[in-house]
Amino acid sequence: MLHSSKTAPSVIPAGDSLYHVLIGNNTNVLPDKPIFVDIEYPYKSLTHGQLKKQILVAAAGLKRVFGVQRMDVVAICSPNHIDYVSIVHGIICAGAIAAPLHYVSMVEDIAYDIKTVQAKYLITHVDIIDKALLAAKEAGIDEANIVVFGDASVQGIRAVNDTLLKGEQEAEPFKFTAMQMQNDPAVLYFTSGTTGGKKAVVRTQNNLLYRMIRSRATASSVVVTYLDFNHSTSLVTVLLMAPYYGYTSYLLNHYSFRGLCAAIERYKPNFITCAPYVVMSLIKDSIAKEYDISSLKTIGCSGALLKQDVILKAHKQLGIVVLNLYGLTEVLGLFTTTPKISLELGGVGVLEIGFTARIVDENGQDVAAGQVGELLIKGPTLTPGYYRNSECNIDQEGFFHTGDLFRCDENGVFFFCDRLKDLMKYYGTQIYPSEIESVLLKHPKVADCAVVGVYQPDVAAEFPRAYVMLADGEPSTQQVIDELQAFSDSQLPEKKRVHAGIIILESLPRTPSGKVQRRLLKESANSIQVGDDLPQDVYNEPDSKLPAIQMNQSLVDSLRLKAARLIDDPDIVILNEQTKQLLCDACCRILSLAENETLRDERLSDYPLTDYITPERLPSLIDLNQFLALNVVPLLLKTELTSAYLQAILEAPITLNSIEVVHHALISNIQVSQDFLHYFISKSIRSCDEKPKRDRKVKLVARFVQSLVERNIIAMKDYFIEIQAFCVGYMKLKGITDLYRLASNEAQKQIVLNQQVGAVPR
Numbered sequence: 132m133l134h135s136s137k138t139a140p141s142v143i144p145a146g147d148s149l150y151h152v153l154i155g156n157n158t159n160v161l162p163d164k165p166i167f168v169d170i171e172y173p174y175k176s177l178t179h180g181q182l183k184k185q186i187l188v189a190a191a192g193l194k195r196v197f198g199v200q201r202m203d204v205v206a207i208c209s210p211n212h213i214d215y216v217s218i219v220h221g222i223i224c225a226g227a228i229a230a231p232l233h234y235v236s237m238v239e240d241i242a243y244d245i246k247t248v249q250a251k252y253l254i255t256h257v258d259i260i261d262k263a264l265l266a267a268k269e270a271g272i273d274e275a276n277i278v279v280f281g282d283a284s285v286q287g288i289r290a291v292n293d294t295l296l297k298g299e300q301e302a303e304p305f306k307f308t309a310m311q312m313q314n315d316p317a318v319l320y321f322t323s324g325t326t327g328g329k330k331a332v333v334r335t336q337n338n339l340l341y342r343m344i345r346s347r348a349t350a351s352s353v354v355v356t357y358l359d360f361n362h363s364t365s366l367v368t369v370l371l372m373a374p375y376y377g378y379t380s381y382l383l384n385h386y387s388f389r390g391l392c393a394a395i396e397r398y399k400p401n402f403i404t405c406a407p408y409v410v411m412s413l414i415k416d417s418i419a420k421e422y423d424i425s426s427l428k429t430i431g432c433s434g435a436l437l438k439q440d441v442i443l444k445a446h447k448q449l450g451i452v453v454l455n456l457y458g459l460t461e462v463l464g465l466f467t468t469t470p471k472i473s474l475e476l477g478g479v480g481v482l483e484i485g486f487t488a489r490i491v492d493e494n495g496q497d498v499a500a501g502q503v504g505e506l507l508i509k510g511p512t513l514t515p516g517y518y519r520n521s522e523c524n525i526d527q528e529g530f531f532h533t534g535d536l537f538r539c540d541e542n543g544v545f546f547f548c549d550r551l552k553d554l555m556k557y558y559g560t561q562i563y564p565s566e567i568e569s570v571l572l573k574h575p576k577v578a579d580c581a582v583v584g585v586y587q588p589d590v591a592a593e594f595p596r597a598y599v600m601l602a603d604g605e606p607s608t609q610q611v612i613d614e615l616q617a618f619s620d621s622q623l624p625e626k627k628r629v630h631a632g633i634i635i636l637e638s639l640p641r642t643p644s645g646k647v648q649r650r651l652l653k654e655s656a657n658s659i660q661v662g663d664d665l666p667q668d669v670y671n672e673p674d675s676k677l678p679a680i681q682m683n684q685s686l687v688d689s690l691r692l693k694a695a696r697l698i699d700d701p702d703i704v705i706l707n708e709q710t711k712q713l714l715c716d717a718c719c720r721i722l723s724l725a726e727n728e729t730l731r732d733e734r735l736s737d738y739p740l741t742d743y744i745t746p747e748r749l750p751s752l753i754d755l756n757q758f759l760a761l762n763v764v765p766l767l768l769k770t771e772l773t774s775a776y777l778q779a780i781l782e783a784p785i786t787l788n789s790i791e792v793v794h795h796a797l798i799s800n801i802q803v804s805q806d807f808l809h810y811f812i813s814k815s816i817r818s819c820d821e822k823p824k825r826d827r828k829v830k831l832v833a834r835f836v837q838s839l840v841e842r843n844i845i846a847m848k849d850y851f852i853e854i855q856a857f858c859v860g861y862m863k864l865k866g867i868t869d870l871y872r873l874a875s876n877e878a879q880k881q882i883v884l885n886q887q888v889g890a891v892p893r
Contacts, residue, residue, distance in 0.1 A: 132497045134488040134539055141484055143340040147306040149317060150224050152340060153375045154183050155304065160350065160377030167373065169213045170355075170383045170394050171798065172834070173841050174869045182217060182374060189221025190302035192295030197252050197276060201226040201305075204319070206250035207361075208232040208241055208263050211384040212280045214291060215360050216370050218254060221295070223317050223336070226305035230319040230331065231361035233642075234259050238728060240329075241266035248319050248331050248518055253277045254295075257285050261727040261758060264288070283787075283827060312336045319518050320363050322460045323642040331518040332460045334366075341511040342463040343371040345483060352378035353400045357386040363460050364404050364433040388412050389800075392422040399426035406434040407441075408641070410453055411579050414444055415602045424449070429470075431456045435646045436547050438569045439477035446474055455479045457547060461524075461531055463512040466545060478544040486510035488545075489530060490537055498538075503548050506537040536563070553649060555584035555593040560626045564649075567595055567629060570622045574615060578602045581639055581647045585631040585656045596631035596656055600639060607635040631656070707733060714743035717759055718751045730759055736766055746775035750783035757788040764792050765799045777807050785811075785818035787831055794835050797844055808845055812836060816857045829861045833870045840873060847874060 146152035160166075162180030169175040177185065193199040205222045207229065209215065222229040230248045232241055234256070245253070245266060253272050255263035257279055264286070267277055279285050282292035307315070317339065319331040346367075354373070358365045373380045381398045383390055391409065410432060413419050430445070433456045442453045452470045457479040465488075466480030482488060489497055490504040498504040507530035514531075516523045524532040536548040549563040556562075564582040571580045579600040584593030599615065601607060612633050620628050640648040710733045713726055722730070740763060744752055749767070753760045767776050780789060793811060797803070812835075819829045836854060839845045847854070851874060858871035 132489070132500065132539075134482060134490075134543060134545075136482040136484050136486050137543075138484045141341070141344055143337060143344060148224065148304055148312070149336045149339060149371075150186060150220055150304050153343075153371065154179070154186065154220070157375065160374070164350065164377050165379045166377070167213055167216065167369075168379060168381050170381050170390075170398075171385065172838055174837055174873075175213050177213060177217070179374065179377060184301065185214070185217040185296065186220040186224060187301035187304065188298065189217050189295050190224035190304060191300045192297065193221060193225045193227065193252075194302060195300070196278075196294045199225050199227050199252065202315075203227045203252070204230050204248045204250045205252045205254065206230045206232055206245055206248065207254045208234045208245075208259065208266070209254065209256035209280055210234055210258055211357075211360050211365075211382055212256060213382060213384075214280055214296065216374075218291070218295065219318065219360075219370055221302075224302060224304040228316045228319060231321075231366075233321060233329075233361055234263075234359070238262045238265045238269070242269035244321060244329065244331070245270035245272065247329075247520075251276060254280065254291065255288075256280050257758075260285050260288065261724045261731065265724050265728060282830065307336065314515065316518060318366070320361070320366060320460050323646050330520055330522075332514045333516055333518050334514065338463070338512050338514070339366075339371055341485070342367055343375055345464055345467070346372050346376065348372050348376040348378055350377035352376070352402070353398060354378060354380045355383065355391070355394045355398055355400045355403055356380055357383040357391055358404060358406075358433070362434070363458065363463060364431075364456070367463060368404055388416060389418050392419055392424060395424045395427055396422040401426055401428045402431065403427065404431040404433050404456070406641075406646075407432055407437045408579055408639075410437060410441060410445055413451070414441070414448055415578050417603050427451055429454065433458065434642070436479065438565065438572055440569055440572055442473060442477070455547070457545075459531075459533060461514045462508055462510065462533075465508055465510055465512070472544055476544055476546075478540075478546045480545060481543045482545070483510070487530075488539075490539055500541045501538055503536050503538045505551055506533045506535050506545075507531065508533060550649075553583070555595060557584075557592050557594065557626055557630075562593075562595060562627050564595075566627060567597060567619065567623065570619050571597060571599065571615065573622075574618050576602050576605045576611060577615065579639060581649060581652060582629070583649050583653045583656055594631040595627070595629050597629045597633045598636050598639060598652055599633055600636060611635070710735075710738065711743065714738065714740065717756045718744060718748035719755075721755050722759065727756070727758060731762075735762060740766055741770050741772055746772060746779040749776055749779045750789070753780075753783075753788050753792050754786060757791060760788070760792045761795045765796045765801050768796055768801045768803070777803060781807065781810055781814070785815050787828060790815055790828075790831050790835050794838065797839065798842065805845075805849075808839075809849070812839075812845070812850060813853060816853055819857070819861070826864055829864055829867070832857070833861075833867050837870045837873060 144152045146156060160179045162178060164179045165176050166179050166182055167177045193205065199205065205227055207215065207218060219229045219231070230250055232244050241262065250272065253263065253267050253276065255277065260279060264274070274288060277288050278291050278294050279288045280291050282290050284290050284293070312335065314335060316333045317336045318334045320334060321329045321331055323329070354368065356365065356369055360369065369380050381394060383394050388409070395403070410430060413424065428451060430451055430453045432453055436455045436457060437453060445451045445453045452474065454468050454473050457466055458464060465483055465486050467483045468480030472478045472480055487509050489507040491507060492498050492504050509529045509531060516525070526532065534551045536551055536554070537545050538548060539545050549565050553564050554561055555564070567582045568580050571577050577599055580597055582595050582597050585596050586593050601611070605611065612635060615633050616629060640651045642648060710730060713722065713730055716722065744763065744767065752763070780793065783789065815832050815835065819825060819832055840847050854870065854874050858867050858874060861867050862871065
């Protein structure tokens with residue numbers, strides 16, 4: 132049966148490029164309308180007019196600095212940054228192709244992605260500079276063709292602000308033909324790789340324009356976003372829709388659940404897009420109760436789909452309508468949905484305008500309405516293919532084979548059932564993971580879960596095993612496991628029970644977009660066979676009663692040990708002798724990139740850090756290995772030697788590294804005394820008189836102080852005289868005026884307050 136949208140297709144706006152449509156020729160948005168605001172550093176923002184200029188400056192910089200040519204690929208391997216959007220659009224304006232990479236990947240995976248797209252240039256970030264350089268070297272990118280976001284060079288790598296965004300020169304944006312808009316790659320987005328190797332999905336400019344115009348967004352919308360810009364949801368909501376519709380996006384560049392709740396309370400969005408585990412946390416995590424999130428009325432759940440029980444619970448407890456936003460990197464926005472479809476029916480929506488779908492069985496034959504089969508889809512946002520890869524699941528009729536199981540009712544509402552590859556075959560019975568997961572999620576002690584099949588070659592069957600995250604505060608005990616096993620057994624048919632046991636984990640392995648990496652769970656589960664534990668009647672009588680497999684403790688311990696590295700389970704402590712030695716060496720010498728990568732992969736909170744990094748050695752660590760210090764100092768300041776470490780910082784000379792490290796610790800909710808803050812800030816201001824790197828230090832101190840004020844870590848009134856004198860002394864330097872304006876506003880407030888106090892009758 133062929134399913135088609137009953138509405139006439141839309142016409143995309145005409146223009147010479149994506150830039151011309153979104154920004155260059157867009158007169159509907161005022162130039163001074165804020166489009167992007169950095170939540171962590173609110174003084175960093177871009178209006179529509181500033182964004183327009185910065186994109187053209189970036190395009191000119193790419194040609195001037197790198198000599199970028201038509202169809203060159205420029206890779207971006209970075210956490211979110213306020214200049215990220217300008218760079219992506221600048222790359223397209225220069226006639227090149229932007230390739231956002233998954234920056235959380237391992238070095239070898241990043242190198243593989245760079246090689247896949249044959250990137251000639253790389254833009255990265257200070258947070259991941261070590262592995263980015265390693266990956267670039269392996270992929271053959273010279274360091275001269277790498278720049279790092281920000282205004283300071285790092286390890287000899289030039290800064291974006293001193294190269295691509297330097298000066299006032301604006302490029303003439305490349306004008307594309309209609310055929311180029313339709314067919315040529317504009318950006319390359321990688322698939323998540325949850326079920327296999329990652330592939331670079333081609334997105335054309337027309338692809339993107341068609342997806343963007345289907346939105347109902349307005350300029351009055353307020354968006355808080357944390358999803359990585361290398362995720363296709365951010366591609367649509369942030370990189371495309373924000374500049375086109377003119378709404379303000381508040382960027383949370385370093386995600387934490389507490390940080391997201393605080394941003395919702397402060398900026399009061401009525402809609403956010405997030406991964407399923409965030410919705411679960413809003414319902415069950417005690418942190419959410421500390422903040423006012425009542426402005427939130429609707430959530431778009433992307434990356435993976437939420438179970439209906441969770442959607443109903445979010446509506447009942449929080450008054451929030453959760454909409455499952457089904458999509459693929461290969462196909463953007465193929466469904467449109469409503470609160471009724473989500474809440475009452477549990478569906479993902481009806482076909483969006485211009486799309487056609489089929490649901491087929493294993494033989495490729497269409498199934499009847501209400502029957503389950505694989506979803507095949509074609510439409511205006513379907514990718515033309517994978518970059519430099521002939522493999523693509525598009526058949527001769529133009530339908531993309533999604534690998535997802537769906538059903539469609541007689542009214543054209545589509546319902547997601549499961550991933551085809553996740554389907555388990557237990558003797559003659561087919562089991563969808565969602566069937567078991569939806570039952571476990573009903574239990575109040577379960578925050579999230581994932582079910583995979585443990586394959587038993589002796590019987591050629593898969594036995595379901597559940598990995599469970601407990602709700603906030605619930606202890607992990609055998610009693611809880613038994614309780615969950617009994618609960619699920621009571622609600623599942625005998626052949627669909629969790630026969631391979633339940634494993635409690637602190638967290639589930641996920642992709643950056645929030646999808647559970649079932650492949651990793653399967654690899655871990657299937658590396659340990661449970662055949663010896665199977666009752667004999669399971670082999671001989673598959674149609675009789677099937678008792679649950681009894682998981683012995685050594686089996687569980689072995690599995691958890693294998694999973695600990697992948698899943699970061701805090702109950703498993705694995706100390707590495709090489710790591711111990713590197714922690715000692717870090718206070719004496721500069722560690723290599725490979726050594727930094729080794730430490731980055733370790734869970735350093737497991738180590739007795741005070742044994743390796745004493746208070747006396749801390750200043751050396753900060754000066755020699757800043758990026759390790761950023762991770763270690765917050766941990767050291769939670770030990771019984773906190774006072775000694777703070778004193779060591781105060782007694783050491785103020786350097787660029789020490790300011791960055793202290794700032795990172797403070798914004799990580801490390802509590803220190805106001806005496807420490809006052810002394811450190813005063814000493815930092817005085818250190819600006821020293822000649823070496825003076826301009827850089829002045830700018831850094833200004834940003835440091837302003838950040839503390841805006842986060843209410845310090846009060847401007849307590850530092851007003853020092854800060855005002857500091858600003859006046861260095862007013863000619865870029866970046867000082869923002870701090871001076873902040874100080875002046877505080878002075879004005881004090882004058883008004885004093886006048887009010889003086890006017891009170893005695």
